[in-house]
Amino acid sequence: MSGAEEAIVELENRLEEVTLEDVAARHRREKKELQAKLQAMKKNAPKNNKNKRKEFLEEMTRLEGELEQRHKAELQAAEAKEAPGNVAEPAPEEEAKKPAVKVDENKEEDEEEDQAPSNQRVSKAQKRRNKKAKEAREREAEIKVELQNAANQPSPKLIELEQITAKLSGRQLTLHHIASDGDCLYQSIRHQLIVNGLPGHSVQGLREETANYVRANKEALISYMTHPETGDLLDDEQFEKYCQDIEKTHAWGGHIELKAISSLLRVPIEVIQAEGAATLLGQEEFGGSPLVICYHRHIYQLGAHYNSTVPAEA
Structure with a gap:
Protein backbone atom coordinates (compact mmCIF):
# COMPACT_ATOMS: atom_id res chain seq x y z
CA MET A 1 0.00 0.00 0.00
CA SER A 2 1.41 3.41 -0.99
CA GLY A 3 1.84 6.34 1.39
CA ALA A 4 -1.09 8.16 -0.19
CA GLU A 5 -3.40 5.12 0.23
CA GLU A 6 -2.34 4.68 3.86
CA ALA A 7 -3.12 8.34 4.49
CA ILE A 8 -6.64 7.89 3.07
CA VAL A 9 -7.32 4.78 5.20
CA GLU A 10 -6.07 6.49 8.33
CA LEU A 11 -8.19 9.54 7.59
CA GLU A 12 -11.34 7.45 7.14
CA ASN A 13 -10.74 5.46 10.34
CA ARG A 14 -9.78 8.30 12.66
CA LEU A 15 -11.65 11.35 11.35
CA GLU A 16 -15.19 10.19 10.81
CA GLU A 17 -16.65 13.69 11.06
CA VAL A 18 -13.77 15.57 9.37
CA THR A 19 -14.63 18.54 7.16
CA LEU A 20 -12.70 20.20 4.38
CA GLU A 21 -12.27 23.23 6.60
CA ASP A 22 -10.71 21.09 9.35
CA VAL A 23 -8.34 19.48 6.86
CA ALA A 24 -7.27 22.83 5.39
CA ALA A 25 -6.60 24.28 8.85
CA ARG A 26 -4.45 21.31 9.81
CA HIS A 27 -2.58 21.48 6.51
CA ARG A 28 -1.70 25.13 7.12
CA ARG A 29 -0.41 24.23 10.57
CA GLU A 30 1.66 21.32 9.26
CA LYS A 31 3.18 23.48 6.52
CA LYS A 32 4.29 26.02 9.14
CA GLU A 33 5.77 23.23 11.25
CA LEU A 34 7.66 21.85 8.24
CA GLN A 35 9.03 25.29 7.39
CA ALA A 36 10.29 25.65 10.97
CA LYS A 37 11.92 22.22 10.70
CA LEU A 38 13.57 23.13 7.39
CA GLN A 39 14.90 26.37 8.88
CA ALA A 40 16.45 24.41 11.73
CA MET A 41 17.95 21.96 9.24
CA LYS A 42 19.35 24.85 7.22
CA LYS A 43 21.20 26.23 10.25
CA ASN A 44 22.86 22.87 10.80
CA ALA A 45 23.60 22.23 7.13
CA PRO A 46 27.33 21.84 6.30
CA LYS A 47 28.56 24.88 4.37
CA ASN A 48 31.89 23.54 3.18
CA ASN A 49 30.98 20.07 1.86
CA LYS A 50 29.42 20.07 -1.59
CA ASN A 51 28.14 16.49 -1.38
CA LYS A 52 26.60 17.01 2.05
CA ARG A 53 24.91 20.22 0.85
CA LYS A 54 23.46 18.29 -2.11
CA GLU A 55 22.18 15.55 0.21
CA PHE A 56 20.64 18.19 2.46
CA LEU A 57 18.86 19.86 -0.46
CA GLU A 58 17.51 16.50 -1.63
CA GLU A 59 16.24 15.73 1.87
CA MET A 60 14.42 19.09 2.04
CA THR A 61 12.84 18.42 -1.36
CA ARG A 62 11.77 14.92 -0.25
CA LEU A 63 10.11 16.20 2.94
CA GLU A 64 8.23 18.92 1.07
CA GLY A 65 7.13 16.43 -1.62
CA GLU A 66 5.86 13.88 0.88
CA LEU A 67 3.88 16.51 2.77
CA GLU A 68 2.32 17.81 -0.46
CA GLN A 69 1.38 14.26 -1.56
CA ARG A 70 -0.18 13.43 1.82
CA HIS A 71 -2.14 16.69 1.88
CA LYS A 72 -3.49 16.00 -1.60
CA ALA A 73 -4.61 12.52 -0.57
CA GLU A 74 -6.29 13.80 2.60
CA LEU A 75 -8.15 16.53 0.70
CA GLN A 76 -9.43 13.94 -1.77
CA ALA A 77 -10.59 11.71 1.08
CA ALA A 78 -12.36 14.59 2.83
CA GLU A 79 -14.07 15.67 -0.39
CA ALA A 80 -15.24 12.10 -1.05
CA LYS A 81 -16.61 11.74 2.50
CA GLU A 82 -18.62 14.97 2.23
CA ALA A 83 -20.06 14.16 -1.20
CA PRO A 84 -23.89 13.87 -1.18
CA GLY A 85 -23.90 10.12 -1.94
CA ASN A 86 -21.65 9.33 1.03
CA VAL A 87 -23.70 10.97 3.78
CA ALA A 88 -25.16 8.30 6.03
CA GLU A 89 -28.89 8.42 6.79
CA PRO A 90 -29.66 8.68 10.52
CA ALA A 91 -31.02 5.56 12.22
CA PRO A 92 -34.76 5.60 13.12
CA GLU A 93 -34.06 5.85 16.86
CA GLU A 94 -31.73 8.80 16.26
CA GLU A 95 -34.36 10.41 14.09
CA ALA A 96 -36.89 10.19 16.93
CA LYS A 97 -34.50 11.87 19.38
CA LYS A 98 -33.87 14.93 17.23
CA PRO A 99 -35.51 18.22 18.38
CA ALA A 100 -38.20 19.87 16.37
CA VAL A 101 -36.97 21.81 13.36
CA LYS A 102 -36.79 25.58 13.77
CA VAL A 103 -39.13 27.82 11.81
CA ASP A 104 -36.47 29.07 9.39
CA GLU A 105 -35.31 25.52 8.68
CA ASN A 106 -38.91 24.48 8.00
CA LYS A 107 -39.16 27.30 5.51
CA GLU A 108 -35.98 26.20 3.75
CA GLU A 109 -37.14 22.58 3.67
CA ASP A 110 -40.52 23.62 2.27
CA GLU A 111 -38.77 25.56 -0.50
CA GLU A 112 -36.69 22.49 -1.35
CA GLU A 113 -39.82 20.33 -1.39
CA ASP A 114 -41.53 22.79 -3.73
CA GLN A 115 -38.63 22.42 -6.17
CA ALA A 116 -38.99 18.61 -6.23
CA PRO A 117 -41.28 16.91 -8.81
CA SER A 118 -44.96 16.93 -7.77
CA ASN A 119 -45.06 13.13 -7.64
CA GLN A 120 -41.99 12.84 -5.44
CA ARG A 121 -41.97 13.84 -1.78
CA VAL A 122 -38.55 14.71 -0.29
CA SER A 123 -37.99 13.10 3.07
CA LYS A 124 -36.60 15.04 6.03
CA ALA A 125 -33.50 12.88 5.98
CA GLN A 126 -32.92 13.70 2.31
CA LYS A 127 -33.45 17.40 3.03
CA ARG A 128 -30.78 17.25 5.71
CA ARG A 129 -28.44 15.47 3.33
CA ASN A 130 -29.05 18.10 0.68
CA LYS A 131 -28.40 20.87 3.17
CA LYS A 132 -25.20 19.28 4.44
CA ALA A 133 -23.98 18.69 0.90
CA LYS A 134 -24.67 22.32 0.04
CA GLU A 135 -22.71 23.51 3.08
CA ALA A 136 -19.86 21.17 2.13
CA ARG A 137 -19.77 22.61 -1.39
CA GLU A 138 -19.69 26.14 0.01
CA ARG A 139 -16.84 25.26 2.38
CA GLU A 140 -14.94 23.60 -0.44
CA ALA A 141 -15.35 26.68 -2.62
CA GLU A 142 -14.10 28.92 0.18
CA ILE A 143 -11.07 26.68 0.74
CA LYS A 144 -10.23 26.64 -2.96
CA VAL A 145 -10.40 30.44 -3.08
CA GLU A 146 -8.16 30.69 -0.04
CA LEU A 147 -5.62 28.23 -1.47
CA GLN A 148 -5.69 29.96 -4.84
CA ASN A 149 -5.08 33.35 -3.22
CA ALA A 150 -2.12 31.91 -1.33
CA ALA A 151 -0.73 30.34 -4.51
CA ASN A 152 -1.04 33.64 -6.35
CA GLN A 153 1.09 35.47 -3.80
CA PRO A 154 4.59 36.04 -5.23
CA SER A 155 7.38 34.23 -3.38
Missing part, protein backbone atom coordinates in the same frame (compact mmCIF):
# COMPACT_ATOMS: atom_id res chain seq x y z
CA PRO A 156 10.21 36.14 -1.64
CA LYS A 157 12.54 34.73 -4.30
CA LEU A 158 10.44 36.18 -7.14
CA ILE A 159 9.99 39.55 -5.42
CA GLU A 160 13.73 39.84 -4.80
CA LEU A 161 14.59 38.84 -8.37
CA GLU A 162 12.17 41.40 -9.81
CA GLN A 163 13.61 44.18 -7.62
CA ILE A 164 17.22 43.38 -8.53
CA THR A 165 16.35 43.03 -12.23
CA ALA A 166 14.64 46.44 -12.17
CA LYS A 167 17.70 48.08 -10.61
CA LEU A 168 20.01 46.50 -13.17
CA SER A 169 17.70 47.49 -16.04
CA GLY A 170 17.97 51.13 -14.97
CA ARG A 171 21.72 50.84 -15.44
CA GLN A 172 21.53 48.89 -18.73
CA LEU A 173 22.74 45.71 -17.01
CA THR A 174 21.36 42.17 -16.79
CA LEU A 175 22.06 39.22 -14.49
CA HIS A 176 24.72 36.66 -15.30
CA HIS A 177 23.94 33.54 -13.27
CA ILE A 178 26.73 31.90 -11.28
CA ALA A 179 26.64 28.31 -9.99
CA SER A 180 25.70 27.84 -6.33
CA ASP A 181 28.68 25.79 -5.14
CA GLY A 182 30.22 27.84 -2.32
CA ASP A 183 32.52 29.69 -4.75
CA CYS A 184 29.85 32.06 -6.09
CA LEU A 185 31.54 35.22 -4.71
CA TYR A 186 34.90 34.34 -6.27
CA GLN A 187 33.30 33.13 -9.50
CA SER A 188 31.38 36.42 -9.75
CA ILE A 189 34.56 38.47 -9.26
CA ARG A 190 36.43 36.32 -11.80
CA HIS A 191 33.64 36.85 -14.33
CA GLN A 192 33.66 40.61 -13.72
CA LEU A 193 37.41 40.79 -14.34
CA ILE A 194 36.85 39.12 -17.72
CA VAL A 195 33.88 41.38 -18.59
CA ASN A 196 35.90 44.50 -17.75
CA GLY A 197 39.03 43.36 -19.57
CA LEU A 198 41.14 43.20 -16.40
CA PRO A 199 43.87 40.66 -15.62
CA GLY A 200 42.27 37.30 -14.94
CA HIS A 201 42.48 35.21 -11.78
CA SER A 202 41.44 31.65 -11.10
CA VAL A 203 38.99 30.94 -8.29
CA GLN A 204 41.69 29.18 -6.30
CA GLY A 205 44.09 32.05 -6.93
CA LEU A 206 41.54 34.55 -5.64
CA ARG A 207 40.96 32.40 -2.54
CA GLU A 208 44.67 32.15 -1.75
CA GLU A 209 45.28 35.89 -2.25
CA THR A 210 42.21 36.72 -0.13
CA ALA A 211 43.37 34.46 2.71
CA ASN A 212 46.85 36.03 2.63
CA TYR A 213 45.38 39.54 2.68
CA VAL A 214 43.17 38.73 5.67
CA ARG A 215 46.15 37.27 7.56
CA ALA A 216 48.30 40.30 6.75
CA ASN A 217 45.59 42.70 7.95
CA LYS A 218 44.48 40.75 11.00
CA GLU A 219 44.58 43.71 13.39
CA ALA A 220 42.32 45.79 11.15
CA LEU A 221 39.85 43.02 10.33
CA ILE A 222 39.53 40.76 13.37
CA SER A 223 37.36 43.23 15.27
CA TYR A 224 34.68 42.65 12.60
CA MET A 225 34.94 38.85 12.59
CA THR A 226 32.62 36.89 14.87
CA HIS A 227 31.83 33.22 15.43
CA PRO A 228 28.64 32.27 13.50
CA GLU A 229 27.17 30.30 16.43
CA THR A 230 28.20 32.29 19.52
CA GLY A 231 28.52 35.79 18.05
CA ASP A 232 31.78 36.26 19.97
CA LEU A 233 34.88 37.76 18.35
CA LEU A 234 37.24 35.16 16.92
CA ASP A 235 40.27 34.15 18.96
CA ASP A 236 43.65 33.51 17.30
CA GLU A 237 42.95 29.83 16.64
CA GLN A 238 39.51 30.53 15.18
CA PHE A 239 40.96 33.36 13.06
CA GLU A 240 43.54 31.04 11.50
CA LYS A 241 40.88 28.40 10.81
CA TYR A 242 38.79 31.11 9.11
CA CYS A 243 41.73 31.92 6.83
CA GLN A 244 42.35 28.25 6.08
CA ASP A 245 38.70 27.80 5.16
CA ILE A 246 38.97 30.69 2.69
CA GLU A 247 42.06 29.17 1.12
CA LYS A 248 41.37 25.42 1.15
CA THR A 249 37.59 24.87 1.15
CA HIS A 250 34.47 26.11 -0.65
CA ALA A 251 33.56 28.36 2.29
CA TRP A 252 31.08 31.06 1.33
CA GLY A 253 32.46 34.62 1.21
CA GLY A 254 30.98 37.83 2.59
CA HIS A 255 31.86 41.45 3.36
CA ILE A 256 35.33 40.68 4.80
CA GLU A 257 36.28 38.79 1.64
CA LEU A 258 34.88 41.53 -0.62
CA LYS A 259 36.93 44.16 1.20
CA ALA A 260 40.04 42.00 0.87
CA ILE A 261 39.48 41.35 -2.86
CA SER A 262 38.86 45.03 -3.59
CA SER A 263 42.11 45.95 -1.84
CA LEU A 264 44.30 43.24 -3.34
CA LEU A 265 42.98 43.87 -6.88
CA ARG A 266 42.96 47.65 -6.32
CA VAL A 267 39.55 48.00 -7.94
CA PRO A 268 36.16 49.16 -6.55
CA ILE A 269 33.45 46.53 -6.09
CA GLU A 270 29.73 47.38 -6.07
CA VAL A 271 27.20 44.95 -4.60
CA ILE A 272 23.56 45.44 -5.68
CA GLN A 273 20.75 43.95 -3.57
CA ALA A 274 16.97 44.03 -3.71
CA GLU A 275 16.37 46.43 -0.82
CA GLY A 276 18.38 49.47 0.13
CA ALA A 277 21.28 51.19 -1.56
CA ALA A 278 24.12 49.30 -3.19
CA THR A 279 27.29 48.64 -1.17
CA LEU A 280 30.39 50.21 -2.74
CA LEU A 281 33.85 49.22 -1.55
CA GLY A 282 37.19 50.80 -2.59
CA GLN A 283 35.77 53.68 -4.64
CA GLU A 284 37.61 56.39 -2.67
CA GLU A 285 40.88 54.46 -2.61
CA PHE A 286 41.04 53.29 -6.22
CA GLY A 287 38.42 55.16 -8.31
CA GLY A 288 37.35 54.05 -11.74
CA SER A 289 34.45 51.82 -12.78
CA PRO A 290 33.55 49.20 -10.18
CA LEU A 291 33.04 45.50 -10.64
CA VAL A 292 29.25 45.05 -10.31
CA ILE A 293 27.83 41.90 -8.69
CA CYS A 294 24.46 41.08 -7.09
CA TYR A 295 23.64 39.71 -3.65
CA HIS A 296 20.58 37.46 -3.27
CA ARG A 297 19.08 36.42 0.09
CA HIS A 298 16.23 34.20 -1.17
CA ILE A 299 17.27 32.75 -4.52
CA TYR A 300 18.28 29.38 -3.00
CA GLN A 301 16.97 27.53 0.07
CA LEU A 302 20.46 26.90 1.42
CA GLY A 303 21.28 30.58 1.92
CA ALA A 304 22.65 33.72 0.30
CA HIS A 305 24.16 33.79 -3.19
CA TYR A 306 26.15 36.10 -5.49
CA ASN A 307 25.57 36.58 -9.23
CA SER A 308 27.53 38.61 -11.75
CA THR A 309 26.26 41.13 -14.34
CA VAL A 310 26.74 41.89 -18.02
CA PRO A 311 25.82 44.90 -20.16
CA ALA A 312 22.24 44.66 -21.41
CA GLU A 313 23.27 44.85 -25.08
CA ALA A 314 25.35 41.68 -24.60
Whole structure:
Protein backbone atom coordinates (compact mmCIF):
# COMPACT_ATOMS: atom_id res chain seq x y z
CA MET A 1 0.00 0.00 0.00
CA SER A 2 1.41 3.41 -0.99
CA GLY A 3 1.84 6.34 1.39
CA ALA A 4 -1.09 8.16 -0.19
CA GLU A 5 -3.40 5.12 0.23
CA GLU A 6 -2.34 4.68 3.86
CA ALA A 7 -3.12 8.34 4.49
CA ILE A 8 -6.64 7.89 3.07
CA VAL A 9 -7.32 4.78 5.20
CA GLU A 10 -6.07 6.49 8.33
CA LEU A 11 -8.19 9.54 7.59
CA GLU A 12 -11.34 7.45 7.14
CA ASN A 13 -10.74 5.46 10.34
CA ARG A 14 -9.78 8.30 12.66
CA LEU A 15 -11.65 11.35 11.35
CA GLU A 16 -15.19 10.19 10.81
CA GLU A 17 -16.65 13.69 11.06
CA VAL A 18 -13.77 15.57 9.37
CA THR A 19 -14.63 18.54 7.16
CA LEU A 20 -12.70 20.20 4.38
CA GLU A 21 -12.27 23.23 6.60
CA ASP A 22 -10.71 21.09 9.35
CA VAL A 23 -8.34 19.48 6.86
CA ALA A 24 -7.27 22.83 5.39
CA ALA A 25 -6.60 24.28 8.85
CA ARG A 26 -4.45 21.31 9.81
CA HIS A 27 -2.58 21.48 6.51
CA ARG A 28 -1.70 25.13 7.12
CA ARG A 29 -0.41 24.23 10.57
CA GLU A 30 1.66 21.32 9.26
CA LYS A 31 3.18 23.48 6.52
CA LYS A 32 4.29 26.02 9.14
CA GLU A 33 5.77 23.23 11.25
CA LEU A 34 7.66 21.85 8.24
CA GLN A 35 9.03 25.29 7.39
CA ALA A 36 10.29 25.65 10.97
CA LYS A 37 11.92 22.22 10.70
CA LEU A 38 13.57 23.13 7.39
CA GLN A 39 14.90 26.37 8.88
CA ALA A 40 16.45 24.41 11.73
CA MET A 41 17.95 21.96 9.24
CA LYS A 42 19.35 24.85 7.22
CA LYS A 43 21.20 26.23 10.25
CA ASN A 44 22.86 22.87 10.80
CA ALA A 45 23.60 22.23 7.13
CA PRO A 46 27.33 21.84 6.30
CA LYS A 47 28.56 24.88 4.37
CA ASN A 48 31.89 23.54 3.18
CA ASN A 49 30.98 20.07 1.86
CA LYS A 50 29.42 20.07 -1.59
CA ASN A 51 28.14 16.49 -1.38
CA LYS A 52 26.60 17.01 2.05
CA ARG A 53 24.91 20.22 0.85
CA LYS A 54 23.46 18.29 -2.11
CA GLU A 55 22.18 15.55 0.21
CA PHE A 56 20.64 18.19 2.46
CA LEU A 57 18.86 19.86 -0.46
CA GLU A 58 17.51 16.50 -1.63
CA GLU A 59 16.24 15.73 1.87
CA MET A 60 14.42 19.09 2.04
CA THR A 61 12.84 18.42 -1.36
CA ARG A 62 11.77 14.92 -0.25
CA LEU A 63 10.11 16.20 2.94
CA GLU A 64 8.23 18.92 1.07
CA GLY A 65 7.13 16.43 -1.62
CA GLU A 66 5.86 13.88 0.88
CA LEU A 67 3.88 16.51 2.77
CA GLU A 68 2.32 17.81 -0.46
CA GLN A 69 1.38 14.26 -1.56
CA ARG A 70 -0.18 13.43 1.82
CA HIS A 71 -2.14 16.69 1.88
CA LYS A 72 -3.49 16.00 -1.60
CA ALA A 73 -4.61 12.52 -0.57
CA GLU A 74 -6.29 13.80 2.60
CA LEU A 75 -8.15 16.53 0.70
CA GLN A 76 -9.43 13.94 -1.77
CA ALA A 77 -10.59 11.71 1.08
CA ALA A 78 -12.36 14.59 2.83
CA GLU A 79 -14.07 15.67 -0.39
CA ALA A 80 -15.24 12.10 -1.05
CA LYS A 81 -16.61 11.74 2.50
CA GLU A 82 -18.62 14.97 2.23
CA ALA A 83 -20.06 14.16 -1.20
CA PRO A 84 -23.89 13.87 -1.18
CA GLY A 85 -23.90 10.12 -1.94
CA ASN A 86 -21.65 9.33 1.03
CA VAL A 87 -23.70 10.97 3.78
CA ALA A 88 -25.16 8.30 6.03
CA GLU A 89 -28.89 8.42 6.79
CA PRO A 90 -29.66 8.68 10.52
CA ALA A 91 -31.02 5.56 12.22
CA PRO A 92 -34.76 5.60 13.12
CA GLU A 93 -34.06 5.85 16.86
CA GLU A 94 -31.73 8.80 16.26
CA GLU A 95 -34.36 10.41 14.09
CA ALA A 96 -36.89 10.19 16.93
CA LYS A 97 -34.50 11.87 19.38
CA LYS A 98 -33.87 14.93 17.23
CA PRO A 99 -35.51 18.22 18.38
CA ALA A 100 -38.20 19.87 16.37
CA VAL A 101 -36.97 21.81 13.36
CA LYS A 102 -36.79 25.58 13.77
CA VAL A 103 -39.13 27.82 11.81
CA ASP A 104 -36.47 29.07 9.39
CA GLU A 105 -35.31 25.52 8.68
CA ASN A 106 -38.91 24.48 8.00
CA LYS A 107 -39.16 27.30 5.51
CA GLU A 108 -35.98 26.20 3.75
CA GLU A 109 -37.14 22.58 3.67
CA ASP A 110 -40.52 23.62 2.27
CA GLU A 111 -38.77 25.56 -0.50
CA GLU A 112 -36.69 22.49 -1.35
CA GLU A 113 -39.82 20.33 -1.39
CA ASP A 114 -41.53 22.79 -3.73
CA GLN A 115 -38.63 22.42 -6.17
CA ALA A 116 -38.99 18.61 -6.23
CA PRO A 117 -41.28 16.91 -8.81
CA SER A 118 -44.96 16.93 -7.77
CA ASN A 119 -45.06 13.13 -7.64
CA GLN A 120 -41.99 12.84 -5.44
CA ARG A 121 -41.97 13.84 -1.78
CA VAL A 122 -38.55 14.71 -0.29
CA SER A 123 -37.99 13.10 3.07
CA LYS A 124 -36.60 15.04 6.03
CA ALA A 125 -33.50 12.88 5.98
CA GLN A 126 -32.92 13.70 2.31
CA LYS A 127 -33.45 17.40 3.03
CA ARG A 128 -30.78 17.25 5.71
CA ARG A 129 -28.44 15.47 3.33
CA ASN A 130 -29.05 18.10 0.68
CA LYS A 131 -28.40 20.87 3.17
CA LYS A 132 -25.20 19.28 4.44
CA ALA A 133 -23.98 18.69 0.90
CA LYS A 134 -24.67 22.32 0.04
CA GLU A 135 -22.71 23.51 3.08
CA ALA A 136 -19.86 21.17 2.13
CA ARG A 137 -19.77 22.61 -1.39
CA GLU A 138 -19.69 26.14 0.01
CA ARG A 139 -16.84 25.26 2.38
CA GLU A 140 -14.94 23.60 -0.44
CA ALA A 141 -15.35 26.68 -2.62
CA GLU A 142 -14.10 28.92 0.18
CA ILE A 143 -11.07 26.68 0.74
CA LYS A 144 -10.23 26.64 -2.96
CA VAL A 145 -10.40 30.44 -3.08
CA GLU A 146 -8.16 30.69 -0.04
CA LEU A 147 -5.62 28.23 -1.47
CA GLN A 148 -5.69 29.96 -4.84
CA ASN A 149 -5.08 33.35 -3.22
CA ALA A 150 -2.12 31.91 -1.33
CA ALA A 151 -0.73 30.34 -4.51
CA ASN A 152 -1.04 33.64 -6.35
CA GLN A 153 1.09 35.47 -3.80
CA PRO A 154 4.59 36.04 -5.23
CA SER A 155 7.38 34.23 -3.38
CA PRO A 156 10.21 36.14 -1.64
CA LYS A 157 12.54 34.73 -4.30
CA LEU A 158 10.44 36.18 -7.14
CA ILE A 159 9.99 39.55 -5.42
CA GLU A 160 13.73 39.84 -4.80
CA LEU A 161 14.59 38.84 -8.37
CA GLU A 162 12.17 41.40 -9.81
CA GLN A 163 13.61 44.18 -7.62
CA ILE A 164 17.22 43.38 -8.53
CA THR A 165 16.35 43.03 -12.23
CA ALA A 166 14.64 46.44 -12.17
CA LYS A 167 17.70 48.08 -10.61
CA LEU A 168 20.01 46.50 -13.17
CA SER A 169 17.70 47.49 -16.04
CA GLY A 170 17.97 51.13 -14.97
CA ARG A 171 21.72 50.84 -15.44
CA GLN A 172 21.53 48.89 -18.73
CA LEU A 173 22.74 45.71 -17.01
CA THR A 174 21.36 42.17 -16.79
CA LEU A 175 22.06 39.22 -14.49
CA HIS A 176 24.72 36.66 -15.30
CA HIS A 177 23.94 33.54 -13.27
CA ILE A 178 26.73 31.90 -11.28
CA ALA A 179 26.64 28.31 -9.99
CA SER A 180 25.70 27.84 -6.33
CA ASP A 181 28.68 25.79 -5.14
CA GLY A 182 30.22 27.84 -2.32
CA ASP A 183 32.52 29.69 -4.75
CA CYS A 184 29.85 32.06 -6.09
CA LEU A 185 31.54 35.22 -4.71
CA TYR A 186 34.90 34.34 -6.27
CA GLN A 187 33.30 33.13 -9.50
CA SER A 188 31.38 36.42 -9.75
CA ILE A 189 34.56 38.47 -9.26
CA ARG A 190 36.43 36.32 -11.80
CA HIS A 191 33.64 36.85 -14.33
CA GLN A 192 33.66 40.61 -13.72
CA LEU A 193 37.41 40.79 -14.34
CA ILE A 194 36.85 39.12 -17.72
CA VAL A 195 33.88 41.38 -18.59
CA ASN A 196 35.90 44.50 -17.75
CA GLY A 197 39.03 43.36 -19.57
CA LEU A 198 41.14 43.20 -16.40
CA PRO A 199 43.87 40.66 -15.62
CA GLY A 200 42.27 37.30 -14.94
CA HIS A 201 42.48 35.21 -11.78
CA SER A 202 41.44 31.65 -11.10
CA VAL A 203 38.99 30.94 -8.29
CA GLN A 204 41.69 29.18 -6.30
CA GLY A 205 44.09 32.05 -6.93
CA LEU A 206 41.54 34.55 -5.64
CA ARG A 207 40.96 32.40 -2.54
CA GLU A 208 44.67 32.15 -1.75
CA GLU A 209 45.28 35.89 -2.25
CA THR A 210 42.21 36.72 -0.13
CA ALA A 211 43.37 34.46 2.71
CA ASN A 212 46.85 36.03 2.63
CA TYR A 213 45.38 39.54 2.68
CA VAL A 214 43.17 38.73 5.67
CA ARG A 215 46.15 37.27 7.56
CA ALA A 216 48.30 40.30 6.75
CA ASN A 217 45.59 42.70 7.95
CA LYS A 218 44.48 40.75 11.00
CA GLU A 219 44.58 43.71 13.39
CA ALA A 220 42.32 45.79 11.15
CA LEU A 221 39.85 43.02 10.33
CA ILE A 222 39.53 40.76 13.37
CA SER A 223 37.36 43.23 15.27
CA TYR A 224 34.68 42.65 12.60
CA MET A 225 34.94 38.85 12.59
CA THR A 226 32.62 36.89 14.87
CA HIS A 227 31.83 33.22 15.43
CA PRO A 228 28.64 32.27 13.50
CA GLU A 229 27.17 30.30 16.43
CA THR A 230 28.20 32.29 19.52
CA GLY A 231 28.52 35.79 18.05
CA ASP A 232 31.78 36.26 19.97
CA LEU A 233 34.88 37.76 18.35
CA LEU A 234 37.24 35.16 16.92
CA ASP A 235 40.27 34.15 18.96
CA ASP A 236 43.65 33.51 17.30
CA GLU A 237 42.95 29.83 16.64
CA GLN A 238 39.51 30.53 15.18
CA PHE A 239 40.96 33.36 13.06
CA GLU A 240 43.54 31.04 11.50
CA LYS A 241 40.88 28.40 10.81
CA TYR A 242 38.79 31.11 9.11
CA CYS A 243 41.73 31.92 6.83
CA GLN A 244 42.35 28.25 6.08
CA ASP A 245 38.70 27.80 5.16
CA ILE A 246 38.97 30.69 2.69
CA GLU A 247 42.06 29.17 1.12
CA LYS A 248 41.37 25.42 1.15
CA THR A 249 37.59 24.87 1.15
CA HIS A 250 34.47 26.11 -0.65
CA ALA A 251 33.56 28.36 2.29
CA TRP A 252 31.08 31.06 1.33
CA GLY A 253 32.46 34.62 1.21
CA GLY A 254 30.98 37.83 2.59
CA HIS A 255 31.86 41.45 3.36
CA ILE A 256 35.33 40.68 4.80
CA GLU A 257 36.28 38.79 1.64
CA LEU A 258 34.88 41.53 -0.62
CA LYS A 259 36.93 44.16 1.20
CA ALA A 260 40.04 42.00 0.87
CA ILE A 261 39.48 41.35 -2.86
CA SER A 262 38.86 45.03 -3.59
CA SER A 263 42.11 45.95 -1.84
CA LEU A 264 44.30 43.24 -3.34
CA LEU A 265 42.98 43.87 -6.88
CA ARG A 266 42.96 47.65 -6.32
CA VAL A 267 39.55 48.00 -7.94
CA PRO A 268 36.16 49.16 -6.55
CA ILE A 269 33.45 46.53 -6.09
CA GLU A 270 29.73 47.38 -6.07
CA VAL A 271 27.20 44.95 -4.60
CA ILE A 272 23.56 45.44 -5.68
CA GLN A 273 20.75 43.95 -3.57
CA ALA A 274 16.97 44.03 -3.71
CA GLU A 275 16.37 46.43 -0.82
CA GLY A 276 18.38 49.47 0.13
CA ALA A 277 21.28 51.19 -1.56
CA ALA A 278 24.12 49.30 -3.19
CA THR A 279 27.29 48.64 -1.17
CA LEU A 280 30.39 50.21 -2.74
CA LEU A 281 33.85 49.22 -1.55
CA GLY A 282 37.19 50.80 -2.59
CA GLN A 283 35.77 53.68 -4.64
CA GLU A 284 37.61 56.39 -2.67
CA GLU A 285 40.88 54.46 -2.61
CA PHE A 286 41.04 53.29 -6.22
CA GLY A 287 38.42 55.16 -8.31
CA GLY A 288 37.35 54.05 -11.74
CA SER A 289 34.45 51.82 -12.78
CA PRO A 290 33.55 49.20 -10.18
CA LEU A 291 33.04 45.50 -10.64
CA VAL A 292 29.25 45.05 -10.31
CA ILE A 293 27.83 41.90 -8.69
CA CYS A 294 24.46 41.08 -7.09
CA TYR A 295 23.64 39.71 -3.65
CA HIS A 296 20.58 37.46 -3.27
CA ARG A 297 19.08 36.42 0.09
CA HIS A 298 16.23 34.20 -1.17
CA ILE A 299 17.27 32.75 -4.52
CA TYR A 300 18.28 29.38 -3.00
CA GLN A 301 16.97 27.53 0.07
CA LEU A 302 20.46 26.90 1.42
CA GLY A 303 21.28 30.58 1.92
CA ALA A 304 22.65 33.72 0.30
CA HIS A 305 24.16 33.79 -3.19
CA TYR A 306 26.15 36.10 -5.49
CA ASN A 307 25.57 36.58 -9.23
CA SER A 308 27.53 38.61 -11.75
CA THR A 309 26.26 41.13 -14.34
CA VAL A 310 26.74 41.89 -18.02
CA PRO A 311 25.82 44.90 -20.16
CA ALA A 312 22.24 44.66 -21.41
CA GLU A 313 23.27 44.85 -25.08
CA ALA A 314 25.35 41.68 -24.60
